[in-house]
Amino acid sequence: MTENGLGQVLGSLRRHPDVEAANLQAWDATDSLLLDAASGLLTPDSTVAVIGDNYGALTLGLLAGGPGPVPAEVRVHQDLVTGERALRNNAAALGVAAGFTQLPLGTELLSGADLVLLQLPRTLAELEEISDAVARYAPAGAVLLAGGRVKHMSLGMNAVLGKYFAKVQPQLARQKSRLLIASDLLRAEGTPPYPVTDHNAELDLDICAHGAVFAGTRLDIGTRFLLTFLPEIPAAARAVDLGCGTGILAAMYARRNPGTEVLATDRSAAAVASAGATARANGLAGITAVQDDAMSTLPAGSADLILLNPPFHLGSSVHAGAGLKLFEAAGRVLAPGGQLWTVYNSHLRYGPALERLVGPTTVKGRNPKFTVAASVRRAAG
Numbered sequence: 382m383t384e385n386g387l388g389q390v391l392g393s394l395r396r397h398p399d400v401e402a403a404n405l406q407a408w409d410a411t412d413s414l415l416l417d418a419a420s421g422l423l424t425p426d427s428t429v430a431v432i433g434d435n436y437g438a439l440t441l442g443l444l445a446g447g448p449g450p451v452p453a454e455v456r457v458h459q460d461l462v463t464g465e466r467a468l469r470n471n472a473a474a475l476g477v478a479a480g481f482t483q484l485p486l487g488t489e490l491l492s493g494a495d496l497v498l499l500q501l502p503r504t505l506a507e508l509e510e511i512s513d514a515v516a517r518y519a520p521a522g523a524v525l526l527a528g529g530r531v532k533h534m535s536l537g538m539n540a541v542l543g544k545y546f547a548k549v550q551p552q553l554a555r556q557k558s559r560l561l562i563a564s565d566l567l568r569a570e571g572t573p574p575y576p577v578t579d580h581n582a583e584l585d586l587d588i589c590a591h592g593a594v595f596a597g598t599r600l601d602i603g604t605r606f607l608l609t610f611l612p613e614i615p616a617a618a619r620a621v622d623l624g625c626g627t628g629i630l631a632a633m634y635a636r637r638n639p640g641t642e643v644l645a646t647d648r649s650a651a652a653v654a655s656a657g658a659t660a661r662a663n664g665l666a667g668i669t670a671v672q673d674d675a676m677s678t679l680p681a682g683s684a685d686l687i688l689l690n691p692p693f694h695l696g697s698s699v700h701a702g703a704g705l706k707l708f709e710a711a712g713r714v715l716a717p718g719g720q721l722w723t724v725y726n727s728h729l730r731y732g733p734a735l736e737r738l739v740g741p742t743t744v745k746g747r748n749p750k751f752t753v754a755a756s757v758r759r760a761a762g
C-alpha cells in the first residue's frame with residue numbers, strides 16, 4: 382500500500398445517502414493524520430476498533446489505502462445510520478465490502494482491540510461515553526488515537542480522556558488537525574455514565590440522554606416553542622417524531638394523545654436509544670423508537686402527523702440541506718390531508734420549501750427567534 386493508494390481511496394469516497402454538496406467533504410485531514418499515526422502501530426495481527434468514522438475514510442483507509450499493514454480485524458462504530466450506509470456503499474465501490482464489521486459501542490466492538498482510532502466527537506458528553514466504553518471493554522494495553530480539527534478541540538477533551546487513561550499526549554498539529562494519543566488505560570467500573578436521566582420540571586418529564594444526542598437532557602428553545610402549540614396539534618392515528626433526539630416531542634404528544642401510535646425516529650443510534658429510554662421512563666408504552674435516515678423505511682402515505690424540529694447543522698457546517706431532506710421525506714410519508722408541524726429559525730424562511738415539498742403551509746406562530754408552521758399534505762395528482 383502506498384500514500385498514493387490512500388489518496389485514491391479518500392478521493393473516491395462519497396457521503397451518500399447523507400446530503401452531498403460542493404462544500405461538504407466525505408473525509409478530512411484528521412482522517413489521513415489518524416491513518417498515518419496508525420500505520421506505525423499496526424501489525425498484520427492487529428485488531429482495530431474505529432469509532433466515529435464519518436463516511437468510511439478510516440475503515441477503508443486501513444483496509445485498502447495504507448500506509449501500513451492491513452490489520453487482521455477492523456470493527457467500526459458510527460452513531461449515524463447515514464454514515465453506516467455510506468461506509469457500506471463506499472466499501473462496495475472499492476471492492477472491500479467484507480473486510481470490516483459494523484457494531485454498536487460496546488464490548489463486541491472493543492474487546493481484544495489493541496488500537497482504537499477515534500474521530501473526536503463534537504461534545505464532551507459523547508467523548509465521555511466513548512472513553513468509558515474503551516476503558517471498560519478494551520484490553521489494558523490498548524492505545525487510543527483520537528484526532529480532530531484544531532478549531533473544534535478543547536482542553537476539556539484532554540481532561541475527559543485523562544479520567545480514563547493515565548497518559549494523554551497531545552501531538553503537534555498538521556494541516557489544522559491534531560492527535561491526542563491516550564494509553565495506560567484506567568479500567569472503568571460500576572455503572573456507565575450514560576445514559577443520564579434528568580427530570581424537567583417545566584414539562585414534568587424525565588428526559589434520558591446518551592452522550593451523542595442533540596441537547597443532552599436539556600429542552601431546546603425551538604422545541605419549547607413548538608410544544609406551546611400542542612393543544613392545537615390534531616389527534617392522529619399514526620404520528621411520527623421525525624429527528625426525535627431524546628424524544629421530548631414524542632413523549633409530550635403521546636401523553637396528550639394516549640390512543641396514538643407514535644414513532645420516534647432519528648438517524649442517530651444515541652438519539653433512538655435515548656428516545657426509547659425517555660418513553661420507558663415516563664411509562665409511555667405507545668411510543669416505538671426506530672433508527673432510520675429520513676423515514677426511508679416507512680411506506681408512502683403511512684403517517685397522519687409529523688412533528689419536526691429540523692437540524693440546520695450537518696456535522697460542523699451549517700447547511701439548509703438537512704432540513705430540506707426531512708421536509709421532502711415528510712411530503713412522501715404523510716397521507717393526503719396529513720399535517721407536518723415544524724419549528725425553525727425565522728431567518729431560514731422555509732415557507733416556500735414547505736409549500737413545495739409538503740403542501741399548503743400556515744404560520745401558526747412566531748416569537749423573536751422562531752416560526753412554527755403547519756403544512757397540510759396535498760392530495761396526490
Ligand SMILES: C[S@@+](CC[C@H](N)C(=O)[O-])C[C@H]1O[C@@H](n2cnc3c(N)ncnc32)[C@H](O)[C@@H]1O
Pocket residue numbers: 595596601604623624625626627628629630646647648649652673674675676690691692693703706
Ligand atoms: C434539532 S434536533 C431536534 C431533536 C429533538 N426532536 C428535539 O426537539 O429536541 C434534529 C434531530 O434531527 C436528527 N436528524 C438529522 N438528519 C436526520 C435524518 N436524515 N434522518 C433522521 N434524523 C435526522 C438529528 O440527529 C437530531 O437528533
